[in-house]
Amino acid sequence: MDNQLDISAKQPFSLFDKVFSNLEELTLNRKGMTVRWQGQFRKLKALQVVQDESSVFPLIFLQGFRSLEELVMRSCSYKEIFLHGDIEKHAGMLAKIKVLKFDALSELKRIWKQDSKMDSVLRNVEILHVWNCHNLIKLVPSSASLENLTTLNIKSCDGLVNLITPSTARSLVQLTKMSIDGCKMITEIVANEGDATRNDIILTKLKWLLLHRLPRLTSFCSGNYAFKFPSLEQLIVNECPGMKIFSRGVSSTPRLWKMQLSVDGNDEFLDCDVNTTIQRIHRTSGT
Structure with missing residues (x-):
């Protein structure tokens, strides 16, 4: 795929200097996340994090990706994602994210706090995919507004008893496609x-x-x-x-x-x- 890069910590940093400024998609594992990428990806729109065995996603890591529109997490051990760190400090940057995809996060229990500042982020999400997150017990906070969401795809999330509250359902004014499978x-x-x-x-x-x-x-x-x-x-x-x-x-x-x-x-x-x-x-x- 054009403008896409898969980086591990073993690859020489200098080899990528010329392409960083135009890179739009990036896949990182845990080793790749230890490198300071801040300021290198001015046009990066899609970030995929894979095979991270940490229990908590380091929210501060995202502050270096100012143009990020799509965030994918796959085959990671996170129990929590948007819970730790200064949510208010990063809310402006996170509010640009339009696509959230979580797949095979088998330990995940919560994505965000019930009364967190993530409401401003959720309002701008257009596509939300959550697959194979068997320990997840709540999809979004009860007061969440998903007014720009167009696609909701939930698959094989066995901890969910219900999906959303009536107030969140009323906010789904742009939703065109909903798929609930294998829960x-x-x-x-x-x-x-x-x-x-x-x-x-x-x-x-x-x-x-x-x-x-x-x-x-x-x-x-x-x-x-x-x-x-x-x-x-x-x-x-x-x-x-x-x-x-x-x-x-x-x-x-x-x-x-x-x-x-x-x-x-x-x-x-x-x-x-x-x-x-x-x-x-x-x-x-x-x-």
């Missing part, structure tokens, strides 16, 4: 917080929703919220044997006329609404 413990996507004062949750731009291999999922939400999906065109519900209804409240899907019961096809036409259709499928399956 063994999840029971609902939007948590039931009993918020009787604001019942409507409108996912204005959501077009594609996948609920796949979720053995304990009982509903998209068990609370009495009215969900509106004015743009939803494709709904895939596959291998969710415990899903008896879509939601307790009314669910409006004016552009959806069929459900997909497998990733490969096998469509099911809607019976008036998505709730009635899922109830009928559940009864027919005999689960």
